[in-house]
């Protein structure tokens with residue numbers, strides 16, 4: 001897509017929007033639905049490019065998946081029912097699809113080949129191929145299985161007790177999905193708790209999963225029963241408008257149906273700690289996942305320190321938190337976030353580089369960044385998403401508080417997780 005001119009110098013955001021489905025939960029609904037017995041219906045599925053890549057891979061594995069306007073219907077083939085794919089499984093830009101799929105396929109006696117786009121080809125896969133090989137999976141790939149394309153010959157796995165060196169839901173979920181097909185029990189322990197959507201959804205499909213602190217256990221050989229899933233709105237998508245509402249003058253916006261899983265609500269903790277005027281209403285549960293409606297207003301903000309166990313609870317929100325910090329009083333220091341270097345882009349580099357172009361005072365560190373809030377408008381500039389959806393959306397929100405013209409290169413990446421992002425932003429600018 002061509003460069004676009006972003007809307008700048010916005011004097012007010014107002015209105016109500018319903019946040020689209022959670023990306024992590026949408027992926028898992030398709031994956032678990034595919035290996036369940038019977039039909040699974042998924043409401044509020046996120047039709048973002050990443051989740052469409054998951055659907056396309058499972059269709060190639062012989063699963064019938066019908067996408068309708070209101071829901072997605074998956075005819076489960078049972079735990080042993082996936083077909084050997086004739087074609088290569090293309091996971092596009094999605095790390096979640098790649099790592100969870102490789103875990104699931106490791107346990108099934110099929111040969112398959114998994115490939116993604118240029119960004120996926122640079123993202124480390126050893127974090128899953130090492131434990132999966134310990135379980136008995138035969139996986140080949142560039143640099144001894146660290147990079148795609150990966151060739152998998154699955155089957156005959158044995159449960160392991162794995163201490164993960166990183167808090168990563170993709171690592172944990174990949175091993176748990178392999179563990180479904182392994183003999184004995186598979187145990188994963190993390191240094192901090194990562195998002196637990198896989199555990200919650202396995203239970204919604206009738207599986208037993210034990211949790212004790214940062215340890216999760218699954219017994220192999222369990223069957224899944226097709227179910228009805230209602231996907232909550234994605235808090236990682238809501239984060240862009242939470243920040244926009246807090247920093248654009250004269251704003252008050254309500255975001256409906258936001259997933260409030262405590263492993264994901266680090267952004268809420270940070271907004272409140274920085275002094276944001278945020279109301280949480282209508283709290284409820286759907287399919288073992290908490291939801292709420294959030295109202296945010298223009299706020300006086302103060303810088304904070306963000307580190308340690310908070311990092312996995314807001315890892316995908318760090319680009320937009322960096323923007324938030326540019327509009328706060330004082331310094332914000334983000335530490336312990338070197339995982340940012342292995343996302344769709346090196347997000348320490350892309351956040352610091354792109355926000356600097358708009359006049360922000362921000363510097364990178366080895367494992368994070370330091371932002372000195374200016375409390376005045378950003379400048380104009382020519383910025384680039386670098387093919388990273390979260391960088392693209394962060395820059396579109398940055399433009400709202402920029403005084404000059406802002407041009408965005410590679411805006412198309414935004415459809416990876418939020419295809420109707422610009423229509424929602426325009427609705428709030430026009431005041432719906």
Ligand SMILES: O=C(O)C1=C[C@@H](OP(=O)(O)O)[C@@H](O)[C@H](O)C1
Nearest residue numbers: 024096167168169170171315316
């Ligand atoms: O499991 C998931 O759905 C995800 C886990 C996180 O990655 P890591 O597991 O690499 O931390 C996150 O950054 C990603 O957007 C989605």
Ligand SMILES: C=C(OP(=O)(O)O)C(=O)O
Nearest residue numbers: 093094095096097316343
């Ligand atoms: C890191 C992300 O996703 P994934 O790892 O699935 O590509 C993200 O959505 O910010």
